Amino acid sequence: MTEEEFDELAAGHALHALSDADERRFAEALAENPQWRDRVDAHAAAAAALAEVAPSVTPPAEIRAALLAQIAQTPQGEPQADPTMDALPEHPATDPVVSAAAAAPRRGWSRRLFTLAASLVLIAGLGVGAAVIVPQLLRSDEVVALDEVRGADDVQEATVEMDSGAEATAYWSEDLGKAVLVTAGMDDAGEGQTYQLWFVRGDTPVAAGVFDPEQGAATAPLEGALHEGDVIAVTVEQDGGSPTGAPTSDPILVIPTA
Structure with missing residues (x-):
């Protein structure tokens, strides 16, 4: 339990x-x-x-x-x-x-x-x-x-459109050190797979949790602390997330926060 x-x-x-x-x-x-x-x-x-x-x-x-x-x-x-x-x-x-x-x-x-x-x-x-x-x-x-993030004084946001036509909007606050990704129209990751969030810090990806859209939509807070200049990325990984702690596929979306 x-x-x-x-x-x-x-x-x-x-x-x-x-x-x-x-x-x-x-x-x-x-x-x-x-x-x-x-x-x-x-x-x-x-x-x-x-x-x-x-x-x-x-x-x-x-x-x-x-x-x-x-x-x-x-x-x-x-x-x-x-x-x-x-x-x-x-x-x-x-x-x-x-x-x-x-x-x-x-x-x-x-x-x-x-x-x-x-x-x-x-x-x-x-x-x-x-x-x-x-x-x-x-x-x-x-x-x-x-x-919480959208209520922060320094909140910022950015939206990207994926090749599939789905949209993803990232909201982040450097003061809070937090970020949330919101998706719409996103396909399922596939059998035995999930979407994994990453903070890309320079050349280093830092795992930030996994999520699965429900009817194409998801609200996914990123785990861990956002650092100034981080890039938010999403990859497709096996259920539970990457077993190596690093991405095993190319990102399907990338959102810079700087």
Whole structure:
């Protein structure tokens, strides 16, 4: 079990929102990893703090109805589109940022919704704050990373068109040392293959993660720190990324940041 998966279980445990099966998984993981006890205590403290500031009230009908409708429309265990696109700045319908973020896969989506539903009684007690908190909880890590970079004072961007007609836009901030690539209309990498991101630093490629488009679109934060003058590149590699730590094919796109 990863630390991220354990965190989700610990949050549900603090809210008494886990199924019997997940409670067993939580207990077994904690027994195997006692060093994670601090995470359990932190989630318990957060739940207690929310309970103290939230008076006992019935959740507003409109929030409960909207949440239950979202749960009913979400196939459990399947990737889903981000339901909070209105949290992004306005763009034309053809903007690759909008289409990519809408198609970004949701990791652990069913558990997030389950935990969110269990948390509703706590959030509702915060009154109008629920209208802000609920969308924030539903936003994906990819969209959060994109918003962070695009909100930076020194944000820059560049768009390239690939031979296939697909477009890729890179957003980066040297102050933050972060970059995000957004694609639209991109073909699948192929059976047993994936796209790999690179920071090219002089003549040295530095691996920066892998991604797979969903219906041609992807929002892919680059792993690691962006350095001044880096070039962002993408190659096609085997599943999991290049086994050598260096590109095994020519880049299909290159975007200079200087």
